[in-house]
Amino acid sequence: MSALPVSYVAAADARSRLAGLATPPGALGLLGETAVWLSAAQGVCPPRPVPNVHVAVFAGDHGVAAYGVTPFPSAVTGLMVRAFVDGTAGVAVLARQHGAGLRVVDVSVDADLDGVPAEISASKVMRGSGAIHLVDAMSHEQTDAALALGAQVADEAIDAGADLLIGGDMGIGNTTPAAALIGASLGVSSEQVTGRGTGVDDEGLRVKQRVVANALRRAGMRVKDPHDRLTALGGADFAAHAGYLMQAARRGVPVLLDGVISVACALIAEEIQPGSVAWFAAGHRSPEPAQSLALDRLGLSPLLDLGMRLGEGSGAVAAVPLVRSAVTLLTEVALLSDVLEP
Numbered sequence: 153m154s155a156l157p158v159s160y161v162a163a164a165d166a167r168s169r170l171a172g173l174a175t176p177p178g179a180l181g182l183l184g185e186t187a188v189w190l191s192a193a194q195g196v197c198p199p200r201p202v203p204n205v206h207v208a209v210f211a212g213d214h215g216v217a218a219y220g221v222t223p224f225p226s227a228v229t230g231l232m233v234r235a236f237v238d239g240t241a242g243v244a245v246l247a248r249q250h251g252a253g254l255r256v257v258d259v260s261v262d263a264d265l266d267g268v269p270a271e272i273s274a275s276k277v278m279r280g281s282g283a284i285h286l287v288d289a290m291s292h293e294q295t296d297a298a299l300a301l302g303a304q305v306a307d308e309a310i311d312a313g314a315d316l317l318i319g320g321d322m323g324i325g326n327t328t329p330a331a332a333l334i335g336a337s338l339g340v341s342s343e344q345v346t347g348r349g350t351g352v353d354d355e356g357l358r359v360k361q362r363v364v365a366n367a368l369r370r371a372g373m374r375v376k377d378p379h380d381r382l383t384a385l386g387g388a389d390f391a392a393h394a395g396y397l398m399q400a401a402r403r404g405v406p407v408l409l410d411g412v413i414s415v416a417c418a419l420i421a422e423e424i425q426p427g428s429v430a431w432f433a434a435g436h437r438s439p440e441p442a443q444s445l446a447l448d449r450l451g452l453s454p455l456l457d458l459g460m461r462l463g464e465g466s467g468a469v470a471a472v473p474l475v476r477s478a479v480t481l482l483t484e485v486a487l488l489s490d491v492l493e494p
């Protein structure tokens with residue numbers, strides 16, 4: 153399967169309309185570029201509004217969390233799943249404000265999620281993924297099952313009418329596999345890709361850098377293949393997230409990327425399925441250094457840079473009003489020719 157091509161005709165129309173607006177050239181900055189991107193994705197200029205935004209949060213635990221890479225215990229992952237369901241987690245609040253649909257998927261949470269609707273865990277791939285500096289995150293079969301689960305989640309959202317998808321993440325410890333995946337994808341060192349995540353102190357950062365370095369060393373040359381990389385260094389939640397992104401690109405639905413986990417998955421998606429990145433825009437910049445490195449590699453500029461490091465898809469949801477402004481601007485701003493010769 154491959155990514156659908158975006159419409160270069162619609163992109164060219166949008167670029168020419170943007171250049172003809174009653175604004176100085178380039179004055180709309182990234183808002184203008186976002187309108188061109190959406191035109192290319194939708195195959196129409198000006199782009200249609202995006203009323204039906206859908207967020208899927210892929211939740212999973214990571215064995216590495218027990219090795220000093222995060223200040224929080226893995227039990228928080230399952231507790232936060234409840235907060236997504238209750239509508240009180242950060243992304244749930246933002247999604248409600250902006251009229252986005254929200255779904256949480258238990259891909260690989262350690263805990264039994266008593267008291268949450270059974271469908272959230274119905275397709276669970278595994279309990280927590282392996283501690284990546286010691287063992288593979290999962291088996292190839294689990295990677296395949298998770299990729300398929302993510303594709304199914306995208307299909308269900310698209311079949312229900314979603315016109316813009318967002319992938320979110322919840323998983324204590326998951327900034328460690330995200331850093332390892334991006335380090336392996338880009339061939340850069342653990343020092344360059346490792347950040348503080350939820351807020352490790354200096355000693356925690358050193359531990360985390362060592363864990364990422366050991367994971368990269370352990371996986372060795374296998375990381376050259378993106379599927380093997382997910383299996384060795386990622387986790388079932390990452391594979392599901394990557395499968396979701398790839399399916400969006402196959403179905404031709406645009407995606408707003410979030411923080412370091414989402415962008416790590418986007419790198420993998422583009423490698424497994426070249427052309428996917430044309431369907432992606434970057435919602436925000438995370439303070440995690442790996443996210444900026446990965447965005448550079450993908451050629452994406454983030455809409456927001458607020459220092460947000462919540463994950464959950466929250467940075468992307470915060471950028472939804474800007475995507476909507478981009479549509480409205482390219483649709484409603486007058487053409488300079490009409491202003492000069494009324």
Ligand SMILES: O=C(O)c1ccc[n+]([C@@H]2O[C@H](COP(=O)([O-])O)[C@@H](O)[C@H]2O)c1
Binds near residue numbers: 322463
């Ligand atoms: O999105 C990001 O860039 C981001 C940066 C730092 C932390 N997070 C969130 O915090 C959790 C992982 O942080 P940590 O320190 O446990 O690896 C996970 O649930 C993420 O959603 C997310």
Ligand SMILES: Cc1cc2nc[nH]c2cc1C
Binds near residue numbers: 224228232321350464
């Ligand atoms: C409370 C909490 C909420 C989160 N949301 C995403 N990652 C998180 C990590 C913690 C610790």
